[in-house]
Amino acid sequence: MSQVGIIGVGQSAFSRGYPGSIRELAFEAFQEAMMDSGVQTTDIDATVICSSPEYDKQRSPAGVIAEYCGLTPQPTFYTETLCSSSSTGLKLAYALVESGLHDCVMVLGFQKMSEISSAESQERMGRGADIQWESPFGTMMPAYYAMHARAYLDHFGVTEEDLALIRVKAAFYGQKNPKAGFKKVVDLETCLSADPVSKPLKVFDCCANADGSSAIIVASEKKIKELKNEKPVWILGVGAASAPVNMAGRDKFHGLRAAELAGQQAFQMAGLKPSDISVAEVHDCFTIAEMMAYENLGFAKPGQGKDLIRNKETYAEGSIPVNVDGGLLSKGHPIGATGGSQIRTIVLQLRGEAGDMQVKNPKYGLVHNIGGVGLYGNVTIMGV
Amino acid sequence: MADKKKKPEIDARFKKFGTVSFTATTKVNDFIDYLEDGKVAGTRCKTCGTYYFPPRSQCYKCLDKTEMEWFVVEGTGKLATFSELSYAPVGFGDDLPYAIAVLDYGDYKVFGRIAPKVPMDQVAVGKEMRAKANRLPNGQLNYVFEPA
Ligand SMILES: [Zn+2]
Numbered sequence A: 001m002s003q004v005g006i007i008g009v010g011q012s013a014f015s016r017g018y019p020g021s022i023r024e025l026a027f028e029a030f031q032e033a034m035m036d037s038g039v040q041t042t043d044i045d046a047t048v049i050c051s052s053p054e055y056d057k058q059r060s061p062a063g064v065i066a067e068y069c070g071l072t073p074q075p076t077f078y079t080e081t082l083c084s085s086s087s088t089g090l091k092l093a094y095a096l097v098e099s100g101l102h103d104c105v106m107v108l109g110f111q112k113m114s115e116i117s118s119a120e121s122q123e124r125m126g127r128g129a130d131i132q133w134e135s136p137f138g139t140m141m142p143a144y145y146a147m148h149a150r151a152y153l154d155h156f157g158v159t160e161e162d163l164a165l166i167r168v169k170a171a172f173y174g175q176k177n178p179k180a181g182f183k184k185v186v187d188l189e190t191c192l193s194a195d196p197v198s199k200p201l202k203v204f205d206c207c208a209n210a211d212g213s214s215a216i217i218v219a220s221e222k223k224i225k226e227l228k229n230e231k232p233v234w235i236l237g238v239g240a241a242s243a244p245v246n247m248a249g250r251d252k253f254h255g256l257r258a259a260e261l262a263g264q265q266a267f268q269m270a271g272l273k274p275s276d277i278s279v280a281e282v283h284d285c286f287t288i289a290e291m292m293a294y295e296n297l298g299f300a301k302p303g304q305g306k307d308l309i310r311n312k313e314t315y316a317e318g319s320i321p322v323n324v325d326g327g328l329l330s331k332g333h334p335i336g337a338t339g340g341s342q343i344r345t346i347v348l349q350l351r352g353e354a355g356d357m358q359v360k361n362p363k364y365g366l367v368h369n370i371g372g373v374g375l376y377g378n379v380t381i382m383g384v
Numbered sequence B: 001m002a003d004k005k006k007k008p009e010i011d012a013r014f015k016k017f018g019t020v021s022f023t024a025t026t027k028v029n030d031f032i033d034y035l036e037d038g039k040v041a042g043t044r045c046k047t048c049g050t051y052y053f054p055p056r057s058q059c060y061k062c063l064d065k066t067e068m069e070w071f072v073v074e075g076t077g078k079l080a081t082f083s084e085l086s087y088a089p090v091g092f093g094d095d096l097p098y099a100i101a102v103l104d105y106g107d108y109k110v111f112g113r114i115a116p117k118v119p120m121d122q123v124a125v126g127k128e129m130r131a132k133a134n135r136l137p138n139g140q141l142n143y144v145f146e147p148a
Helices: A022-037 A061-068 A085-098 A118-126 A141-156 A160-174 A188-193 A221-227 A257-270 A287-296 A305-310 A327-331 A335-351 B030-036
Strands: A004-011 A046-050 A076-079 A104-111 A196-198 A212-220 A233-242 A279-281 A364-371 A376-383 B041-045 B068-072 B077-085 B098-104 B109-114 B128-135 B141-147
Touching (some): A004 A022, A046 A061, A046 A335, A085 A212, A085 A335, A085 A364, A104 A335, A141 A196, A141 B077, A160 A327, A212 A335, A279 A335, A335 A376, B030 B141
Parallel strands (some): A046 A076, A279 A364
Antiparallel strands (some): B077 B128, B098 B109, B128 B141
16 A cells, blocks of 8 residues: 655634635635645645535535635535544545545635524534434534533543643643634633533533634645655544434443544554554544543543543643644634644644644644544544 | 315424424324323334334334334433533523433433423432423423433
């Protein structure tokens, strides 16, 4: 097998209320990735456009965005796995390149969530769960993750304060990330005294919606040599799994099965183990999601994720830095762009270009990106 | 003039499920009749013995050999997890505050709501509860969990 590498990354600023259309929003990440890679549009053989379509008025946005970016007449594909759409897009791009079908593929994720109200958005997100059997009870994303949180805290005797420590970390790094939507420091007391959203999750346990875009350019080893690209980041492992959508179909609630399985696949493919990872981006749509990720990925044993955050092991100087770009909790969460943003962060880290957020000499990086409430799990391992 | 051609009537019983239903018709519409009758029901494939909750009419293990029957959810289950919401999606605001939960019956689990009259300080993971058919103030039907 020849290797597949990432040769360009880009991301728009994540914000509330982007003053432009979806094609313009997508273009911001596209432009940055093109300039980062130095390739021409004629070098790109295909695009994978990623978003969650219920936020868009435009039907089938892939063609519209590909054209706006000057990527016609090349083929374009559209992927959707809710919040993990663009890491699913990366896996598709990997397969397209590894198969030899294409030499260079752009993965472009975007979401403009601000055109609908927060309540409408929550209702749409709730419909990312089982609309026939769960939504009629009045469900929302925070409530589902809150059910995982309740089970997790009770099962392992972990406290709400442990969850709050994750937000404190996210806020600490969010202020260092120029592209984050939320740049304020948050202290423990503020997190703990905030109003409940869905118990035990409170306001600061939850990330905010955002508008944003991300772009990743993937190429074959041969193409990378042709282009004389000197800083490729290699894709070493791609794992993906799904889980029952209805909570009644889950065998446990103190972890996400799809994340565990995707992690195992990615580690096996890469021939690496959790302790080999130098820096990770995990899907922290809620604080509980990061806590479960520590354990589902094998960075901590079940129930011991709390020790990682209490001992600051997931800070930049710790044994396994996690979300040192502020995570979704600080950046904001533009559904279709989120996975690509996580991948960009790890690519920058592995190149040593992460600025104030840089960890020391990372060799291998990992991205954990979850769609829905653990409905989809994608884990990607990269290295230099 | 010829009689107007009669359209076949659509069986949309499932519109009655929950505060707001997002599904009008399903092959398990009889679920609504069970609720009307005060019962919560799932299905079981007689061919392979699999219990399905939520109910379904099709078995992916048995395909054309499937023989599906209804069963009534009886006895008690253990509360696997729950959460009380402070915000609700559009259309559910009048129900606040309410709690959603999962009851584990062993052979299957049931996702639903905790009965509004149950004080939340008496609810904990592991509590024995039972699922009960319920009529909502807006005339719709659902089921709720009550202490055993
Ligand atoms: Zn069967």
